[in-house]
Amino acid sequence: MEDILRPIYQERASQANTLGVLIINKQQKNTPATDTFDAILLILVKEAESPVFVKHYSYNDKKAALYMVTDQQLHEWLLLGSNKKIFDWLYNGKILFERNEYIHDLKTELREFPFNGRKMKMGIEFAKLIRRYMDGKAFFENGHYLDTYNHVVHSLHHLARLAIIEHGFHPEVTVWQQVKQIEPEILKLYEELVNSHEPLEKRLELLFLASEFLIHSKTKSGISHFVDVLSEKEFWSISELMKHEELLFYSVDLGMLLEYLIDKHVVEIVNIETKGQDIFHRYYKLGKKLS
Known part of the structure; x- marks a missing residue:
């Protein structure tokens, strides 16, 4: 398939805007990594009209997909984990072209997982975990058990991802296989929820x-990035927090x-007269309880 796609990627590689080109070939039948395609051609560029541009190709009984992705979009995916296949593509793709060792440096960054990036990623994941957990609890208290189940499964998934990040790894497509090696007690919770014969x-009860205990054990590391932001000044309005550059992805x-x-006394409310x-205007400041 690479030979067939060569004219396509060579044309892109000759452009100054192109940072790197990888090809990801289907390794086994029905593998999720390539979305049923025989090959994925990933072209990374500095900038483009659209952050993601996709084309599909056919050749005899084969099919291929071309993804042209901007550097900004790529890093957003890596930060948010919103495109889990991108890790597989970067790790296992064959480099066909790179400018100034762009892909090599990218892989090094992924492997070393800089601490600051890890803290932000943990904060985003912890916020997602709390959202799912609290919404699930609300559904449970109102007797909506199937909706509770859905939210709890997602909260456990975020808990697993958080544990993986905390140990210095990027969550990949096979999250449960990863967490099995790192914190098997989270996998055990998931298996008990899914496989138990209890009502x-x-x-859920x-x-x-x-999970209350596990979430508590992750709170200090999970909110470390958010605490850093809150520490920048005495108190904040919700609007100021939502506009903060490092909290946009929350x-x-x-x-x-x-x-x-606030419920855990980590954040305190500051009421200011209107x-x-x-x-009163409701503002927020860092509390004293961080243990």
Whole structure:
């Protein structure tokens, strides 16, 4: 397939905007890494009109997909983990072209996983975990057990991803295989939820009790990045926090994270008077309890 695609990637490689080109070949039948295609051609560029551009090709009984991705979009995927296949593509793809060792440096960065990037990624993952966990609890208390189950499965997935990041690795497609080697107790919780013959309500009840401890054990590392931001000044409005460059990726989960940390006495509320009687602006500051 590489020979067939050569004219396509050679044309792209000759352009100054192109940073690197990789090809990812299907290794086994029905592998998820290539989305059923026989080959993926990944072209990384400095900038483009669209952050992601996709083309599909056919040759006899074969099919291939071309992905042209900007450097900014690539790093957003790596930070948020919103495109899990990208790790597989970067790790296992064959380098066809790179400018100034761009892909080599990228792989080194992924392998070494700089601490600052790891802290932000953990913060984003912890915020997602809290959102799913708290929403699941609310559904449980109202007797909506199937909706609870859905949120709890997602919260365990975020917990697993958080544990993997904490140990210095990037979560990949096979998250449960990764966490099995790192923190098997999280996998055990997941298996008990999915495989137990107990009534669903009982399974969920037991899981909330067990996961409460695990979430508590991850809180200090999970909020480290958020605490760093809060420490930058005395108190913040929610608008200021949402606009902060390093908190943009926390997105809709930021408000729930704040409420969780207020409940845990990590964040304190600061009420500032408005012109209206008995109405206050609600601001937030770092509390004293971080253990």
